[in-house]
Amino acid sequence: MTGTPVSRPRRPRRLLLVVAAGLLAVALIIDPIARHILAGGRILDLGVLELRLTYNTGVAFSMGSQLPTPLLLAVTGLITAGVGVYAWRSAPTSTWPTTAGLAAIFAGAAANVIDRTLDGKVTDYFHTGWFATFNLADTFLTCGVALLFIAMLTEARTETPKETTP
Incomplete structure (x- = not known):
């Protein structure tokens, strides 16, 4: 049957944009609030979690803190863009959990790149005492990776092997 080509639905990319933009906005709004509330060494004890202001001039777990800020910005910016x-290219063929996971990873990475662009360091404020101090963007990154991992496991379980013919 001939006819006009079927256009792909825009919903997966819309989901990607909405989730990424929403999470990015939340992270960028919370960071200055945390800097303001926790200024001057103020610590808020929430039991399992403390809110304590620290800055990270490196990347995860302060790795690369001795590297020049422009180099860190270039590398993390390129990775984030990648x-x-x-995420954009794979969204039309991805499941919604995969798309949401990639959106969360992108939003977290982009928020940290933007934060580092402002003053050469990333603002961290969640402190557990037993783990590195981190921020909301790091939480989005971690949750995005977890969601992506769960989606991959679920998709692998539901796929049926294709039969090959000799």
């Missing part, structure tokens, strides 16, 4: 391009 994640964004991959």
Whole structure:
């Protein structure tokens, strides 16, 4: 049957944009609030979690803190852009959990790149005492990776092996 080509639905990319933009906005709004509330060494004890202001001039677990800020910005910016391009291109064929996971990873990475661009360091404020101090963007990254991992496991379980013919 001939006819006009079927256009792909825009919903997966819309989901990607909405989740990424929403999470990015939340992270960028919370960071200055945390800096303001926790200024001057103020610590808020919430039991299992403390809110304590620290700054990270490196990347995860302060790795690379001795590297020049422009180099860290360039590398993390390129990685973030790569994640964004991959997420955009794969969204039409991905499941919604995969798309949401990639959106969370992109939003977290982008929020940290933007934060580092402002003053050369990333603002961290969640402190457990037994783990590195982190921020909301790091939480989005971690949750995005977990969601992506769960989606991959679920998709692998539901796929049926294709039969090959000799």
